[in-house]
Structures are given as structure tokens and as C-alpha cells.
Amino acid sequence: MKLFKRKSIPREEQGIVNTTPEQTVRAFLNAFQLRDVEAALSVVDKSVRVEIFPLDVREGGFDDIRTALTDIVTAFPDLHLVIKDVIETGSVVTAELKVEGTQAADYAGAVNQEKHLDVDQAWRFTVDGDHIVGIHVYWCQNQLYRRLAVKRLDQIAIV
Amino acid sequence: MTTTEPATRELTSPADVVAAFFEAYSRHDVETMTEMCTDNADFSYIPYEVWGKQRVLRGDGKVRTVGKVIWSGLINSFPDLFNVVHSIDANDKGDVVVMCDIGGTQQSPWGFAAPKGGRFSEPHLFIFHVDENGLIDKIKAYWNGAGINRQLGHLEVD
Numbered sequence: 001m002k003l004f005k006r007k008s009i010p011r012e013e014q015g016i017v018n019t020t021p022e023q024t025v026r027a028f029l030n031a032f033q034l035r036d037v038e039a040a041l042s043v044v045d046k047s048v049r050v051e052i053f054p055l056d057v058r059e060g061g062f063d064d065i066r067t068a069l070t071d072i073v074t075a076f077p078d079l080h081l082v083i084k085d086v087i088e089t090g091s092v093v094t095a096e097l098k099v100e101g102t103q104a105a106d107y108a109g110a111v112n113q114e115k116h117l118d119v120d121q122a123w124r125f126t127v128d129g130d131h132i133v134g135i136h137v138y139w140c141q142n143q144l145y146r147r148l149a150v151k152r153l154d155q156i157a158i159v
Numbered sequence: 160m161t162t163t164e165p166a167t168r169e170l171t172s173p174a175d176v177v178a179a180f181f182e183a184y185s186r187h188d189v190e191t192m193t194e195m196c197t198d199n200a201d202f203s204y205i206p207y208e209v210w211g212k213q214r215v216l217r218g219d220g221k222v223r224t225v226g227k228v229i230w231s232g233l234i235n236s237f238p239d240l241f242n243v244v245h246s247i248d249a250n251d252k253g254d255v256v257v258m259c260d261i262g263g264t265q266q267s268p269w270g271f272a273a274p275k276g277g278r279f280s281e282p283h284l285f286i287f288h289v290d291e292n293g294l295i296d297k298i299k300a301y302w303n304g305a306g307i308n309r310q311l312g313h314l315e316v317d
Contacts, residue, residue: 053282054303087256087286089248094256094286096299120205122284122301124256136258138284140206141305145316153305153314 021127022086025093028125028132033081035073041066045131054141055108065135071108076101076117084120093125099139103148108141109156110148117147173289174249177257180287180295181244187234193227196295202226206304209270210317222298236274237263257285261302265311272313279310 019027024043031039041062050060050068057064073079082098100118103110119139126134142153150156171179176195183191200222207218207229218229234240240263249255262280265272281302288297308314 051282053306087250087254089250089254089256092246092248092256094248094284096286120301122205122286124258124284136282136284138282138301139303140208140301141303142308142316143206143208143304145305146208146210150316152316153309 019130020088021091021093021125022088024127024130024132025086025095025125026083029081029083029086029095029097032069033083035077035079037066037069037073040069043130043132044135045128045133048133048135050135050137052135052137054137054139054144068137072099072101075103075105075107075112077104078102091127093127095123095125097121097123106157107148108144110145110150111157111159113149113159115148117144119144119147171293172249173253173255173287173293174247176289176293176295177247177249177255177285177287178244181242181257181259184230184242187240189227189230189234192230193222196222196226196298197290198223200226200295201297201299203299204229205299205301222295226298233263233269236265236267236269238266239263253289253291255285255287255289257283257287259283259285269311271315271317272308272311275312277311279307281306281310 027043028040044062044065046062048062048065050064051058052060052068055068079101084096084098087094098118098120103112103115103117106112121137121139124136125132145156149159180192180195202220202222202225204218209216218225243260245258247255247257260280261283264278265274265276267274283300283302286299287295290296
């Protein structure tokens with residue numbers, strides 16, 4: 001007979017998380033690398049605040065990051081995501097990425113011309129517990145359009 | 160006989176160093192910005208690409224040879240160049256990440272963008288590394304160049 005029996009409370013219920021902010025972000029990025037949008041979103045809080053500056057997404061939310069990820073894995077089915085660096089500064093984690101792929105569908109208004117894309121990007125995540133609550137995304141849309149053979153910013157769909 | 164204490168550099172946190180860097184940038188004090196960096200500090204403005212017929216000029220190199228020239232050129236083209244720092248996040252390894260807006264009113268050509276008196280303000284992300292002596296030894300920056308060009312009325316993707 002056990003004299004002392006302590007009820008085990010799950011760590012989640014105690015508010016204890018096992019993952020570091022960097023691990024949470026790496027889970028997101030690893031799923032993105034595998035083009036698994038739903039797995040990437042599994043570590044994103046439903047109330048996430050999203051700013052994707054090149055796509056003019058300001059004060060966006062969960063649906064905006066879902067759309068952004070879906071659009072890129074759809075338009076670039078051979079997407080190759082290189083994680084160049086991940087920097088943890090407290091609850092903020094910044095990832096430097098290179099996004100590569102061959103265009104197979106229209107993307108960000110650019111008609112598919114089967115061009116190869118390679119664009120350096122920076123994603124700044126804010127993590128609370130084991131969920132991402134903020135995403136700020138930076139890349140140069142001029143560089144992206146140049147690679148996709150777009151000639152003018154006011155005539156993106158004209159080739 | 161007069162003895163002089165050797166000059167000592169007051170060490171501050173990496174976040175303070177970077178905050179002071181942006182203050183110098185606000186004053187258009189390129190010399191101080193440069194002096195806050197090591198002699199061999201790396202510099203990379205990722206979106207900076209000028210495509211010529213035979214070669215591409217990129218914003219990659221060293222602070223003293225590439226960075227200083229770009230900063231001076233920017234201030235010359237945008238005499239009221241400003242920055243608004245929104246956040247500075249740092250760790251104990253010397254990494255510092257800054258979210259800010261940079262903007263100004265164009266008075267002379269910048270890249271292929273002819274001056275039309277246009278004004279821009281664009282979100283930027285800077286990544287610094289500050290060494291153990293309190294000197295910046297790496298500067299990287301990301302922004303959306305198309306956002307700036309649109310605001311300046313330069314619509315060619317060149």
C-alpha cells in the first residue's frame with residue numbers, strides 16, 4: 001500500500017512548457033520546409049498578429065498566415081526553404097531564410113512563367129509559451145518580381 | 160609631470176550600443192555610425208541590388224567600404240532621412256534585432272529612381288552583432304524595396 005499518492009497534474013495544466021521559443025519556431029519552420037501548412041499552423045496561436053510587409057498584410061491574423069503559406073507552397077511546389085540562421089532574443093526569435101523554387105502557378109499577382117525564385121527573407125516571431133503569437137515577415141518584393149520576370153509594379157500581371 | 164589615464168571605452172549593453180547607433184543615424188552622423196563598428200565589420204543590405212548590363216551591384220561587403228557609402232548616399236538623396244525604432248531585442252551573445260521604420264523625402268536620384276519629391280516610410284528589420292568590446296561587427300537589414308519604389312513613384316522593376 002502506498003502511503004503517499006500524489007496526483008500527477010499535466011505540465012500543460014501547470015502552465016509549464018517544455019519548449020523554448022526557438023524550438024517552437026523551428027517546429028514551424030521545419031513543417032514549412034516540408035510544405036506541411038497545417039503542421040506549421042499547429043504551433044501558431046489563433047490570435048496571432050501577422051504583418052507580411054511585401055504582401056501588404058498589416059494587422060493580419062491566423063487566416064492571413066494560412067493564406068500566405070498555402071499560396072507559396074502551391075505556386076512553388078518544389079519549394080526549397082533554407083534556414084540560414086535562427087536568433088533567439090528572449091521571446092522573440094528571428095529566422096533568416098532563403099526561399100527557392102520554380103513557379104508553377106500565379107503568385108502575388110505574377111503570372112506563371114515557370115521562372116526560378118530565390119529570395120532571402122527574415123521572419124521575426126514572438127512566442128508565448130509554446131505558441132507563436134506574432135509574425136513579422138520581411139523580403140524585397142522587387143527582388144521577387146525581378147526573378148519572376150515582372151517588368152512594372154503597376155502592371156504585375158502583364159508579361 | 161602629467162599623467163593621462165588611458166582612454167577607456169564605457170561598455171554598455173548590446174541593445175544600448177544599437178540604440179546609440181540609431182541615434183547617430185537620426186543625426187545623419189555617418190562618422191559616428193562607422194566608428195561604432197569594428198574596422199572589419201560585415202555589412203549586408205539584402206534588398207540592395209542594382210542590376211547593370213554586365214553585373215549586379217549588391218549591398219554586401221564591409222561597413223567601412225560599402226555601408227558608409229550607402230548611408231552617405233541615402234542621406235544625400237533623402238536629406239530629411241529619419242528612423243523610428245519600434246523594438247530592440249537582444250541576447251547575451253551580442254545579437255540584437257531591431258524593428259524600425261526608415262523614411263525620407265527624395266531630393267536627388269537613388270538607384271534608378273529619379274527624384275520626384277516623393278516621400279517614403281518603410282518597415283525595416285535590422286540584425287546586428289555586438290562584440291565583447293561593445294563594437295558592432297555585423298549589420299544586416301531587410302525591407303521591401305518595392306514598397307519604397309511605389310511610394311517614390313518609381314514603378315519599373317529594374
